[in-house]
Amino acid sequence: MKILVCITHVPDTTSKIAFTDGDTKFDATGVQFIIGPYDDYALARAVELKEQLGGTITALNVGGTETEPTIRKALAIGADDAVRVNADPTDSLFVAQQIAAVAKDGAYDMILMGRESIDFNGGMVHGMVGELLGIPSVSPVMTLEIEGSTAKMTREIEGGKESIELALPFVAGCQEPIAEWKIPNMRGIMSARSKPLNVVEPVDVAQGATLSKFELPAAKGGVKMINADNVQELVDLLKNEAKVI
Amino acid sequence: MKKSSLEAIAYANGMGGEVTAIAMGDVESTELSGLGNYGATKVLHASDAKLNERVSSAYATVLASAMDHVGANTLVLANSSLGGPVSAQIAIKKDASLVSNVVELPDTSAGFLVKRSIYTGKAFATVSMDKENKILAIKKNAAEVKETGGTASVESFDVALSDDNFKVKIISTDKTTGEILLPEAELVVSGGRGLKGPENWGMIEDLAKALGAATGCSKPVSDMDWRPHHEHVGQTGVKVSPNLYIAIGISGAIQHLAGVNSSKYIVVINKDEEAPFFKAADYGIVGDAFEVVPKLTEAIKAANS
Numbered sequence: 061m062k063i064l065v066c067i068t069h070v071p072d073t074t075s076k077i078a079f080t081d082g083d084t085k086f087d088a089t090g091v092q093f094i095i096g097p098y099d100d101y102a103l104a105r106a107v108e109l110k111e112q113l114g115g116t117i118t119a120l121n122v123g124g125t126e127t128e129p130t131i132r133k134a135l136a137i138g139a140d141d142a143v144r145v146n147a148d149p150t151d152s153l154f155v156a157q158q159i160a161a162v163a164k165d166g167a168y169d170m171i172l173m174g175r176e177s178i179d180f181n182g183g184m185v186h187g188m189v190g191e192l193l194g195i196p197s198v199s200p201v202m203t204l205e206i207e208g209s210t211a212k213m214t215r216e217i218e219g220g221k222e223s224i225e226l227a228l229p230f231v232a233g234c235q236e237p238i239a240e241w242k243i244p245n246m247r248g249i250m251s252a253r254s255k256p257l258n259v260v261e262p263v264d265v266a267q268g269a270t271l272s273k274f275e276l277p278a279a280k281g282g283v284k285m286i287n288a289d290n291v292q293e294l295v296d297l298l299k300n301e302a303k304v305i
Numbered sequence: 306m307k308k309s310s311l312e313a314i315a316y317a318n319g320m321g322g323e324v325t326a327i328a329m330g331d332v333e334s335t336e337l338s339g340l341g342n343y344g345a346t347k348v349l350h351a352s353d354a355k356l357n358e359r360v361s362s363a364y365a366t367v368l369a370s371a372m373d374h375v376g377a378n379t380l381v382l383a384n385s386s387l388g389g390p391v392s393a394q395i396a397i398k399k400d401a402s403l404v405s406n407v408v409e410l411p412d413t414s415a416g417f418l419v420k421r422s423i424y425t426g427k428a429f430a431t432v433s434m435d436k437e438n439k440i441l442a443i444k445k446n447a448a449e450v451k452e453t454g455g456t457a458s459v460e461s462f463d464v465a466l467s468d469d470n471f472k473v474k475i476i477s478t479d480k481t482t483g484e485i486l487l488p489e490a491e492l493v494v495s496g497g498r499g500l501k502g503p504e505n506w507g508m509i510e511d512l513a514k515a516l517g518a519a520t521g522c523s524k525p526v527s528d529m530d531w532r533p534h535h536e537h538v539g540q541t542g543v544k545v546s547p548n549l550y551i552a553i554g555i556s557g558a559i560q561h562l563a564g565v566n567s568s569k570y571i572v573v574i575n576k577d578e579e580a581p582f583f584k585a586a587d588y589g590i591v592g593d594a595f596e597v598v599p600k601l602t603e604a605i606k607a608a609n610s
Contacts, residue, residue: 077428079428156397202534217478226472274423288592288597295604298572302569
């Protein structure tokens with residue numbers, strides 16, 4: 061099994077979001093960066109599938125040099141080697157074309173990634189990569205089993221799920237509970253240092269959309285507290301002030 | 306028709322120009338012509354029974370040729386479990402600029418600028434869509450559904466679909482029916498660990514029923530299998546944007562807040578007055594859910610009767 065796992069390098073889910081440079085840049089001051097939580101599920105499932113079926117895992121990230129500690133973590137968790145496409149991941153179409161360029165000659169049996177990044181939440185890259193490579197894509201995938209050359213999945217839909225079958229190769233956008241996140245052990249961390257991390261330059265493609273500016277939502281007014289013995293007041297407020305019921 | 310579909314039509318109508326809607330698979334003819342009342346001037350109906358299976362690659366093929374057929378350069382659709390994957394595939398087919406989670410109408414006074422939700426609702430980005438073809442996968446509430454009193458012509462639109470469009474085979478679908486779907490709900494009642502066990506979910510369901518609300522839950526509740534995963538609201542679960550979100554026995558971890566921060570109003574009921582969720586709430590009650598919630602349900606029933 062030859063697996064490509066695409067990871068994002070994103071602020072920890074507890075990060076306070078702020079912007080600098082006239083609201084055109086993310087303020088990374090004091091922010092800890094992690095493997096995207098959904099990508100982490102994809103990587104964890106890839107490690108399990110490798111244990112079960114044998115093969116290799118390549119981790120891929122589109123990002124600058126600052127993402128290398130995150131890529132090393134993927135190597136510590138269980139990727140065999142890694143590729144970093146040396147470019148800012150500013151737009152889903154741009155990123156998808158970079159991934160497709162790396163993947164097209166790689167003969168991967170599957171390309172796994174998170175259902176979406178947690179910075180831009182686009183959720184589009186897996187579908188674009190599949191289309192660019194001419195192979196099917198499925199997202200969000202909750203379970204993934206491989207039987208011979210067939211993949212069996214469940215995909216979450218509004219209010220439930222569907223069971224899916226398709227032939228390899230494919231692209232999947234993953235989410236829980238596809239696997240438990242894996243915490244790198246000391247052996248993994250040591251070996252990650254010497255695993256290959258190849259840096260390639262991006263292919264020259266146009267952006268689909270370009271950033272104009274960032275903005276934070278308006279701050280919420282304070283909370284109005286209601287006595288637990290007076291739920292009628294809450295009903296009145298919801299009816300007459302908020303007008304939502 | 307799903308509200309999210311009507312919102313897509315309302316969004317397109319808000320942009321100006323001629324709006325063609327497309328419906329796939331078995332759809333009643335009155336529903337098709339009825340789309341005129343929401344802002345569509347033409348409705349294409351791709352009635353191939355194969356489209357009753359919601360396979361994204363088949364939908365993308367039909368939509369891309371529908372764009373060619375009517376000469377449209379802009380496609381608006383709801384960013385759903387089907388609309389998302391479909392958008393991504395058409396973006397490649399049509400070499401289009403694609404922006405998802407769009408929250409309001411574009412600014413076309415200079416170029417084509419759209420505002421999208423990012424960082425799981427914690428911020429927005431305004432981006433410029435520079436390609437000739439544009440796809441907007443809109444977020445719930447991006448446009449207000451309005452009845453326009455218009456009429457639409459219905460045209461049958463058939464595209465030859467090959468096996469290549471159905472490499473993904475849907476073996477079975479397991480979907481709750483008759484309930485209000487969480488991602489589309491206007492009102493949501495959500496329960497957390499404070500409810501102590503799945504056997505106590507009756508009072509959440511009773512309150513939801515009295516309100517006509519969907520039910521949700523926090524991540525620990527779904528992790529412990531008290532409730533199914535599709536009810537998990539939060540950073541790695543469903544992101545909701547209802548008019549009212551009532552959180553019961555949920556402390557309000559930042560990952561949960563990420564899933565609810567585009568709610569218009571938030572009510573928090575928690576016995577711990579230090580629960581961080583109160584800081585994100587509009588209305589709060591410090592109290593025991595087992596006492597407060599049944600009383601609230603009765604008060605809502607009384608107010609509705």
